[in-house]
Amino acid sequence: MFKYALATLLSGFVLTAASAQSTSKPAGKQSGRLAPPRPMAPVAKLPESSITRTEVEAHTRFLASDELQGRRTGESGNWIAARYIAEQFRLLGLKPAPGQSNYLQTIELERVVPARSATLQIGSTTLELGKDLVVMAGGPIDATGEVVYVGYGLTDGEDGYKGQDVKGKIVVAQGGSPDAKGPREIFGASNSKRKLAADKGAAALLELYSESIPWGFVNQYFNREQIAIPVTSGGSSADLTHAWVNNANNQYKQLKEPGQSVTLRSSGRTRSMVSSANVAGLIEGTDSKLSDEYVLLTAHFDHVGVGKQGGAAYTPADSIFNGARDNAFGTVALLTAAKALSEQRPKRSVLVVALTGEEVGLLGSRYYAEHPLVPLKQTVFNLNTDGAGYNDTTIVSVIGLERTGAKAEIETAAKAFGLSVFAEPAPEQGLFDRSDNVNFAIKGIPAPTFSPGFKSFDEAIAKYYHQAIDNPESLDYGYVLKFCQAYSYAARLIANRPNRPQWSPGDKYEPAAKALYGL
Template sequence: MRTPHLLTTLCLLPSLALGAEPAAPVSDAERWWGHVRHLADDAMQGRDTGSEGHRKAAAYVAEQLAALGVKPGAGDSYLQEVPLVSRQLVEAKSSLALVRDGTATPLVIGQDAIISPRSGEAGSVEAPMVFVGHGLSIPEAGHDDLAGVDLKGKIAVYLQGGPAQVSGPLRAHHSSQAERTKALKKAGAIGTVMLLNPKLEETPWSRTAASRHQKAMTFADPALDESTGLKVGVSVNAAHAQKLFAGAPHSFQDILKRANANQPMPRFELPARLKASSERVSSRTTSPNVVGLLPGSDPALAGEYVVLTAHLDHVGVGQAVKGDNLYNGAMDNATGVAAVLEVARALQARKPGRSVLFVLVTGEEKGLLGSRYFALRPTVPADKLVANFNLDMFLPLFAFERVVAYGQEESNLAAPLAQVASQHGVKLMPDPEPSRLLFIRSDQYSFIRQGVPALSFKFGYAPGSAEERAFKSWYTRHYHAPSDDLSQPLHKEGAVKFVRMLADLTLAVANAPERPRWNDNSFFLRFAPTKANATPSLSNP
């Protein structure tokens, strides 16, 4: 050991004599929480896509990746700019009405229904309405709500949800905006009305209605925009939905009763026509994905990439609730971004065989825009993306003893997942609520559509437990609300345990001799390149 210089030793003596102690090392929990605290600070203004607050957050994440020794993943930069168009409804010049026998009865925007600013077109439309059950065409399951229905030039009215006998992932895929729009356009529909099902409610109508004031976004490149093709999109408050069914063969309550009992639903033309008029203002903007690269250590595997994603954006500043109009997005999704940064820290020291990409995407709240852009235009060869692990408010509300991995039934990623979870004393659970369609509602879906096996994670809970009550209460109280801030209770040690499990899972997949593949019976196998699915099963770690 090198002996300290005498002067150095003498200089240290006064502080030692005064009882000063070296600073305690920062714990894993405090490091994770430090990222959350920074990203959900009021200074970030809710990190709305395209905002200055989001750019500040992106700069912070890039700085953290650089400090960890993670290389820029978008050429010589950490930022991959996504060109977008921002759209907002001019509510004072927009209207909705039900027309019966030539008489128009107004629907109050915000109270009865809202007009989607993202889908649809400016201008006016008036057309008959047809109720079409859940409005789903799922040929793989022999289910087609649109078969035999005349929708040409009409507006399709459908109830949120889907048939329980169809698997969650398959139902989720066909419920996506892209797939639903494609099926309805093919059937001749010119617009949609979605009826919200109270049984599936995650947030109260007041919060859903308030979201109409936020800017919607689409891709600036029309070739990437899957929201076009229908003239109008409307969502209806379940408490007022009977207005559409007045004089119809079935009441809205009858429809709800049948749907919630998983009984076949009738399809019929409604007595009223829908009249809608809207004006929108648009502007171009850009918002960055943050991309970091940890090069693989095995020459035979380093040309392939495991991708970890979390969305950096939230919803910014919106309608005030109890005097607070800043939507900080601590749980949604500062927690997930913080976890990705800490996985990056853990993997840097462990030298995975395959390369790992850390992609903190923008525009998730606007329709998975950032992840869709990256998946279609990746910064590395697209056919070398082998797996995606996505974190979107994984909800560390209590101790980490159970995990739900959405998509676990679809690929052989289930094998290393089960082994790693067991090693951490964590029980792997199936999706407890497949009707919520979470498999398509976050950024993993963008990679799935490009053939990349993927998983997304949340803390699990035992049925009827206090943890289940906490989980569901969080959605009601905090989801897309100003109260999703730094004052809410979080289980830091549970989050750290989850980070360690995810780091081990990523390492296992990055070091496995063969790339992951879809199961032979998975619907999503169709998206994968043939070559990628001709490989043997993924070896256990």
């Protein structure tokens, strides 16, 4: 998986957007906002204006080629892409990040193969794997025993384990939590329940699932191979058998009653270790003071792989999910920015990071946020680029434009290359929290995502998003070039700002920023 030849990067970002209806205001006269920045030099004289269509097309055709086999995290094609990006950084003269001997930030990951079989016997009723039962964790088990209901199973209080001896017993917990609204919170609560049940010596954990994520999605996701950052709590939590029971309409409410006995059988989920890597290169700033601050540029280069790994329809003639749009497109924008900014360096330092593992749970960005290569408190901005595709080649779409303090720079950059900006597409979909930028935002770093132009998740997007048809031959390279140039110029303008971008007052990530930067 980490051998073979070269390749390049890019990956995707989950978009399930309905129509979006608000565009950003044109730069210039804006109530309460500064006018757009004046460039230090005419745009035509900057290196980003000299990038050619041939360059961006060549990068894209390599990264999204069949030979890279869909760039799936942990597979050889993903490593080839990482090596290709690293050697592009070397060619451009980027330095390894401080403390690194090369461009690769290696990440040890855990590959989990789903259970092949599982049943839960409740009286005369048998629940089967997939239809009413999903195995979340644990090895083989064949256990019959009394169940103990512990409410949400998150505390030792009244709605939890208070007064309950669960050692060697099968614990039953209500799904989700009182505060869990979206997938991140639901899965986070579930992991916390498993850890607490394991710590208390339970034989297994059954969670009565009736949450907002459709059961079909849950079933599909947990009955295919997964890759994750390993649990570091001694392994007991990962070893505990944990299953979700489809409790729609409260149909298995009898499991909450005392004295119930069940039989749980599962072939178990098997685990093995795999490696992947983020790819990081440094461009040192020119200003004696501002060079100690960093602008972080990111794009994910992984995609979903081949055949059944892709999770969508394929044919024997085309079973490779090439991921030209998601996210070779964004990876090429990252390489374009690396070239332009290295040829004429900005005032602040710029760390260019191609991220792995986005498609399997934002893993590369999460790992970097916990193991940063430059101090997070000196990282003043993250400009992420990711997308499912485009349905409008006159715009770029920016998720977080109105929140993260660099609207003027982004609009100026887009306009310089003949594009306008569509702000906050499909806000009801919560897209800000569904790409790599969110792991930096959680730490307090202003972090929008600069995406190919879309106003709604329509047929033009769905035709290619996570489909085997998403090949490099189908792209509009004139638009790809303008997008890459605009991204590069936006990065330059942000890196040259005299003051740091700031979160909008009252933003949910503003408290994290105050803690990080000591504001």
